[in-house]
Amino acid sequence: MSQYAFGVDLGGTSVKIGFFTCDGDLQDKWEIPTRKENSGEEILPDIAASLKGYMQKKGLTVSEIEGIGIDVPGAVLEGGIVNRCANLGWGVKPVGEELSALMDGMKVRVANDANAAALGELHCAGGRKNAVMVTLGTGVGGGVILDGRIVTGAFGAGGEIGHIPVQPGETETCGCGKKGCLEQYASATGIVRLARKKLEESSMDSVLREELPLSCKRILDAAKAGDRAALEVLEEVGETLGRALASVACVVDPEVFIIGGGVSKAGTIIIDVIRKYYTQYAFHASRDTAFTLAALGNDAGMYGAVRMIIEK
């Protein structure tokens, strides 16, 4: 194995690039903008130019680099083929092959961004090989890691935890077109939606009525301060998530659930309420699965991407 590798986290606004040793230590990191014009045609050449520029500056040769791990905000099929990234303007695109060609045949591995983040966080959690990560952000993303490897799935939908059907009676529609997905209850947007409904349907006093617009942070802060309406919303979020993760445990039975994304910044209050309902719904053997907060923040994707290259 060579001495170094790149981890690239390709987002809708910027590309985060990390230069790592093959022991997984970050040596350097920087960002470049994601140019989405012309159906995202410039994105991979921009990344290649940045990597080559860095190598030149540091006097690094191709033989010193083991490869490039890159994650993208879309489904990834076997062989590093991206199956549509609406965010980037991409259709079906052989990202692995194209980036490798731009980088003198260097080894390239491609993953979905939520999956890469899960892999990065798992290694940060230390010593574990099986984890499910749930990212509670604008939507709900997820990643399943078994035996240290990402579960991609036959159609690139492995770890799409946010679209587990949790409420068959739901009348509102999820971003994916279905009704009753986990994302409609447990994302930042979903939490605001639940709070709005709660305030409309009841007349209970709440600090949430005092200022508009509602935001997920305000709701979680109000819950921490003991606001009853906010606490009831938090219970609903916890029940739905706890039940969904109990389903997940009946499938892959992970060692640990890693909770990340903006919503997880609320801290232990969110872990505690998820675990309360998880314990109630989980199959007895899996009742003691560990829960932990994500630790790498925005760097998780980069750390996970490079893992695909340096993993022994």
Next chain:
Amino acid sequence: MSQYAFGVDLGGTSVKIGFFTCDGDLQDKWEIPTRKENSGEEILPDIAASLKGYMQKKGLTVSEIEGIGIDVPGAVLEGGIVNRCANLGWGVKPVGEELSALMDGMKVRVANDANAAALGELHCAGGRKNAVMVTLGTGVGGGVILDGRIVTGAFGAGGEIGHIPVQPGETETCGCGKKGCLEQYASATGIVRLARKKLEESSMDSVLREELPLSCKRILDAAKAGDRAALEVLEEVGETLGRALASVACVVDPEVFIIGGGVSKAGTIIIDVIRKYYTQYAFHASRDTAFTLAALGNDAGMYGAVRMIIEK
């Protein structure tokens, strides 16, 4: 690799033993009774004696046998340790180690029976590497195979599909102690339970009222004959299973769902109703997952068990 291997399916009543080539071809099979007296102490020595007797009869040496794959009706942890088999009278038992010691240090691999059946059926389905099998019998069992390997899980609960929480409002209790598990709706017992409720709660005419006791086979036969009450029960079973498998697909996104067990003997009528609801609830990328009926019947465990040894 040696030329031959044994596949052993250890059930509560009998042990099915298969003698295979390392290409996976069955050469011979036989059964011995499962002696459960003395906390199941005789079981492994009985199996070893049967295997050694066969080897002696055929003039086979230890070096000609690659190993023994064995499945058991309970949770299996890493290292071939069985974590309680109530059926057999076993507590925590290092089955891999013990059987290997009885067989002159031969390689032994251990799996849960539903997981082994999934592995056997997957190989029978041909060319695929990722599958989820659901066994609709007295209970609902399951097995998850990714990249040709069984997903055991951190607590041996990988593939415990039957205990996915599907109905938070359920008032009756599942065999596992929880309320609202898939097994309460989709097992043979669950289907009889649903039919009984349906007949109690409505006054609709039904051939099911003509004869008691109800059985799952009679209910499914009545559905095939167009009985309205039986058809409504079948829809409920299909809705619950289809929705649960849509959850499973959001986690591991398999190439194929294999439906086995006694209930699956009803044939395409059961696959069709599951798929109808699966398509409605599944994340768009996974909407076209294949469904197939299990093909190996009672031999699936034996075929799967040996796979753990002969898989390259």
